[in-house]
């Protein structure tokens with residue numbers, strides 16, 4: 001009964017959408033390296049370029065590196081509101097390199113191409129923007145450029161300062177685009193402050209279960225369910241980037257995560273692991289799909305097929321309810337959070353579970369939306385039965401919305 005590793009992107013930017021804007025400076029060749037670094041660290045990347053940028057860099061190069069089409073047409077056939085689609089998608093907008101021309105347009109609110117109109121919409125929503133200027137020293141020192149950079153700074157845009165060195169025009173001076181590592185670090189600091197400061201855990205300890213439990217029939221067979229553990233891992237990553245110490249108890253293997261991870265198979269093993277860690281936890285999130293029943297007497301030897309026509313009966317006994325046990329018996333100051341997966345009457349059923357298991361929150365979701373997909377739609381129900389609906393979105397976004405309410 002070996003577990004398959006959960007197949008997801010790895011790294012601190014897992015689940016983050018980075019929109020990389022590129023304007024026409026020779027240094028845009030370095031942006032290729034930035035895109036690679038972002039992808040390597042788990043981010044999803046889309047690129048948006050100003051019209052002249054494709055004179056400097058091939059569309060195919062950007063498309064291949066980012067694994068997404070390059071955006072530059074404000075009025076593309078498929079989306080007439082491309083700038084809004086990109087704005088909604090991105091967790092951060094990074095323009096590297098940015099020219100004096102685009103800086104000035106940004107600062108004056110001009111929206112004459114896809115990059116400038118996306119910036120206008122993006123900044124209006126107060127979402128994070130980083131710019132890495134690149135230009136000749138004279139242009140950089142120009143009082144109007146300086147004023148425009150300061151105006152953007154005052155509007156909350158982060159500036160990764162240009163560096164001093166040889167410039168494309170043949171002179172040596174300030175104006176080179178900052179090192180790619182430096183731009184990457186600024187992105188990381190903005191999106192995952194806890195990872196960078198090493199202060200994860202300062203806010204509390206989250207104990208999280210995930211995956212479907214596996215109840216043995218014999219040494220090679222088991223009864224389980226379709227839970228992939230994906231929603232649980234999104235919750236873990238999100239809690240970590242919010243500054244919580246995360247411990248996972250999972251039935252699916254997880255790679256490249258900095259958390260304490262215990263791999264279990266059966267519900268009894270999961271209960272045992274939860275009991276060991278519950279006292280130290282501030283929150284228990286039961287995202288695991290726990291089997292309600294297990295085989296009464298699993299065979300110690302592999303079962304062979306019976307004679308033709310003969311049936312095989314498995315006797316099942318009820319498993320202990322982990323969430324209920326913790327909520328009713330073991331709870332001191334911890335908050336307990338459960339999931340309720342259903343096919344009908346999902347909110348009413350979830351409300352009943354909240355009471356029966358003395359949970360602080362129950363997250364209701366629907367089987368056909370939640371299972372084996374990258375998206376989810378949930379209803380967060382609190383102790384007073386107050387219900388908040390989170391619309392269908394990526395599991396990363398839904399995880400964030402859940403944790404913002406329950407932690």
Ligand code: CTP
Pocket residue numbers: 267286287288289290291292319320321322323324337338339340341353
């Ligand atoms: N749960 C648990 N232990 C169990 C069964 C469920 O801790 N033996 C937890 C789940 O991890 C989830 C919540 O309880 O957070 C609700 O699980 P669900 O299977 O939807 O509810 P059940 O109480 O098992 O009810 P039913 O299967 O009848 O819907």
